[in-house]
Amino acid sequence: MSPRTAAWLYPAATIVVILVAWELAARAGYFPRYILPSPSGIAARFAQMHALIFKESLFTLQETLLGFGLSVLIGIPLGMLLVSSHTFNRAVYPLLVASQVVPKIAIAPLFLVWFGFGMVSNVLITFLMAFFPIVIAAVVGLQATEIEKLYVARAAGASNFQLFWLVRLPNALPSIFGGMKVSITLAVVGALVGEFVAAEHGVGRLILSASGNMDTELLFAGIFALVVIGVVLFLVMEGLEKLALPWHISQRPFKELT
Amino acid sequence: MEIADVSKEYMTGDGPLRALDKASLQVRDGEFVSIVGPSGCGKSTLMLITAGLVAPSSGSVRVGGAQVRAPYGDVGIVFQDATLYEWRRVLENVLLPVDIKKLPREKFRQRALELLELVGLQGFERKYPFELSGGMRQRVALCRALVHDPSLLLMDEPFGALDALSREQMNLELQSIWQGHRKTVLFITHSITEAVFLSDRVVVMSPRPARIGAILDINLPRPRSFDFAETPEFGRYAREIRGMFESWGVLRSGQKR
Numbered sequence: 001m002s003p004r005t006a007a008w009l010y011p012a013a014t015i016v017v018i019l020v021a022w023e024l025a026a027r028a029g030y031f032p033r034y035i036l037p038s039p040s041g042i043a044a045r046f047a048q049m050h051a052l053i054f055k056e057s058l059f060t061l062q063e064t065l066l067g068f069g070l071s072v073l074i075g076i077p078l079g080m081l082l083v084s085s086h087t088f089n090r091a092v093y094p095l096l097v098a099s100q101v102v103p104k105i106a107i108a109p110l111f112l113v114w115f116g117f118g119m120v121s122n123v124l125i126t127f128l129m130a131f132f133p134i135v136i137a138a139v140v141g142l143q144a145t146e147i148e149k150l151y152v153a154r155a156a157g158a159s160n161f162q163l164f165w166l167v168r169l170p171n172a173l174p175s176i177f178g179g180m181k182v183s184i185t186l187a188v189v190g191a192l193v194g195e196f197v198a199a200e201h202g203v204g205r206l207i208l209s210a211s212g213n214m215d216t217e218l219l220f221a222g223i224f225a226l227v228v229i230g231v232v233l234f235l236v237m238e239g240l241e242k243l244a245l246p247w248h249i250s251q252r253p254f255k256e257l258t
Numbered sequence: 259m260e261i262a263d264v265s266k267e268y269m270t271g272d273g274p275l276r277a278l279d280k281a282s283l284q285v286r287d288g289e290f291v292s293i294v295g296p297s298g299c300g301k302s303t304l305m306l307i308t309a310g311l312v313a314p315s316s317g318s319v320r321v322g323g324a325q326v327r328a329p330y331g332d333v334g335i336v337f338q339d340a341t342l343y344e345w346r347r348v349l350e351n352v353l354l355p356v357d358i359k360k361l362p363r364e365k366f367r368q369r370a371l372e373l374l375e376l377v378g379l380q381g382f383e384r385k386y387p388f389e390l391s392g393g394m395r396q397r398v399a400l401c402r403a404l405v406h407d408p409s410l411l412l413m414d415e416p417f418g419a420l421d422a423l424s425r426e427q428m429n430l431e432l433q434s435i436w437q438g439h440r441k442t443v444l445f446i447t448h449s450i451t452e453a454v455f456l457s458d459r460v461v462v463m464s465p466r467p468a469r470i471g472a473i474l475d476i477n478l479p480r481p482r483s484f485d486f487a488e489t490p491e492f493g494r495y496a497r498e499i500r501g502m503f504e505s506w507g508v509l510r511s512g513q514k515r
Contacts, residue, residue: 148341155309156355156406157331166357170345247345247386 037217045217046224052206057225059201063119063191064184064233067126071183075131076176079138080164096135104128104190108197122194122202129190130183137179141172174248177241184237188230203229259285259308259410259442264317266303277303279469280317283461287409288440292453294499295463296508301446303468305412308444309333321410331359334403334441338415340395342387348374348398349383355406366405373401376438377431393424400432404439411441415448426484429455433481454495455482462499464506472502 001009019039025031026038033041046053082089082096108125115121145168153167195204203222210218242251266278278300285291293301306312308319310329319326334355342351352370356363374380377397387395396416403411417425429452436443436456447453453460457476464471476495478486486492503509 146339146341148337148339149343151306151309151311152335152337152341152402153354153358154311154329155331155333155335155412156358157329158358162358166354167343170343173345245345247388249388252388 034214034216037220042217042220042224045215046221049218049221053203053221053225056201056203056206056222057229060188060191060195060203060226061229063122063126063194063202064187064229066119066123067190068130068180068184068187070123070127071131071134071187072180074127075134075179075183076138078131079135079142079176082135082139083142083168096132100132105193105197108193111194112198117198117200122191122199125194125197126187126190129193130187133179133182133186134176135179137175137177137182138172141175142168144175145171174245174250177237177245181234181237181241184233185230188226188233192226259322259444260320261285261304261308262318262320264304264307264314264319266300266307266312267315277468278307278314279467281470282317283470283473285442285444287442290436290443290445290456290458291461292445292447292457292459293461293463294447294450294453296448296465296503298468299463299465300468301463302414305414305444305446308410309335309412331355331406332408333410333412334406334408336396336399336403336411336413336416338418340387340392340399342395342398342402344387346387347383348379348385348387348390351387351398352401352405354402355408359406361406369407370401370405373404374398376435377401393420393428396420396428397431400435404435404441409442411443413443413445415446417452418448425452430484432456437480450496450499451487454478454492454499455484455487460495460499462502464502465508471506474498 022036023039026033026036026041037045082093104125107128108121111121111124115124149167149171150163153163158166191202192204195202196208199205203225207219207222210216210222245251261281261283264278264281265276267274267276269275281300281304283291293304295301303312307314308321308326310319310326313327321330321332324330343354346354349367349370352374353363353366356366356370371380371383374383374397377400379394379397379401382390382394387398390398396419400416403413417428420428433456445453445456454476460474460476461470462472462474463469474495478491478495482492500509
């Protein structure tokens with residue numbers, strides 16, 4: 001078996017085994033349907049409600065992407081500032097780290113008071129959840145430039161801007177992409193937190209109301225939609241990374257030691 | 259190029275550390291000068307000062323009549339580690355100084371390709387650094403240092419990380435490139451053989467105090483081969499330098515301790 005085939009065959013087999021066991025357990029009749037619906041029942045409910053699920057998924061996806069986009073737009077420049085100004089670093093970095101200890105779910109109701117129901121609050125909560133890994137990744141990546149690489153450029157007359165643009169930033173990209181991959185999965189969680197606290201739309205809303213109605217099949221269908229969103233976004237990030245960093249060690253085939 | 263009374267002190271936890279003490283050296287245009295000395299004798303510091311990358315604590319460096327106060331761009335630099343940019347392909351790495359100086363890439367492309375061919379890397383232009391061996395990477399670094407035709411070439415133990423055979427090969431290639439281009443070269447090395455083999459003059463540095471101990475003229479015909487390194491004339495220079503290191507306690511003979 002080729003390693004490529006094995007890469008999807010093994011997890012697929014695991015999933016099939018779990019689904020079969022689950023289906024059998026659900027059909028055995030020990031649990032009521034609202035406690036443990038069968039996979040086939042969930043699939044049927046998903047098919048039945050697919051239009052609504054799709055609509056709510058788009059809403060959640062929109063929040064996720066806006067929150068993530070904001071994280072990138074603010075996180076990377078913030079990382080640059082932290083690296084380039086010692087004063088700014090000393091003044092802000094400890095607070096930034098401390099701010100991450102505040103449970104973000106507790107902030108959500110506050111945002112609600114400040115920004116009201118709707119998109120703005122949810123996007124900001126998503127941002128709050130997702131931007132920190134990007135900042136850290138940018139700081140680590142930008143600081144990791146070897147001095148000799150900078151010397152070579154400086155000796156040829158490079159300006160500070162050129163040092164940044166031609167050396168530091170490309171050197172930091174692998175790290176920044178690592179941060180963005182963590183961030184995109186957190187962004188989905190952030191969007192969901194916002195929807196749980198207050199929203200009229202989104203998969204989070206759908207899940208809450210399904211829970212209230214004891215419609216456990218729809219609840220599972222919503223969770224499934226979230227999984228799809230998360231996986232698709234992660235794969236898109238990996239694809240972008242491959243395009244941007246064809247030279248990086250992470251893009252080379254994994255070498256097994258014998 | 260003229261280095262006059264250059265000293266450098268670094269502040270450390272235990273007070274100032276004198277990394278270089280009153281170094282003076284004049285290098286003629288087109289001359290190949292090696293600096294040989296033990297680790298920590300300040301030879302790398304001297305090179306960085308020459309490029310304007312590090313400011314001396316006192317003394318001055320003049321290149322082409324002008325005093326060096328900042329990086330001036332008319333140098334090519336090669337370090338022990340090739341320091342290629344992993345995200346640039348070979349040709350783009352060579353063209354780095356061209357990009358920095360905002361010179362037309364089209365015009366310098368041809369020169370970059372010629373340099374790569376000169377070091378036997380034709381056909382590798384589109385490779386990434388990770389696809390090259392250590393010797394090949396160092397060749398790319400050499401091309402990068404030469405592409406903008408600088409008047410001064412600075413090399414800090416450029417072949418120190420290569421295996422012995424690659425190193426001899428690179429010495430031969432550097433010699434022929436130098437004979438073709440006649441750049442002024444400041445070449446820093448640990449290797450006495452390498453220094454004598456390549457140079458018009460060898461600057462021998464002593465440790466603690468880190469200063470220039472002696473300057474030797476190497477009056478040997480070129481091109482030199484490694485067979486030539488076995489001859490008595492060559493050996494005499496190498497022994498003389500080794501003798502200085504012994505007298506400073508850098509080298510000790512195995513028998514008496």
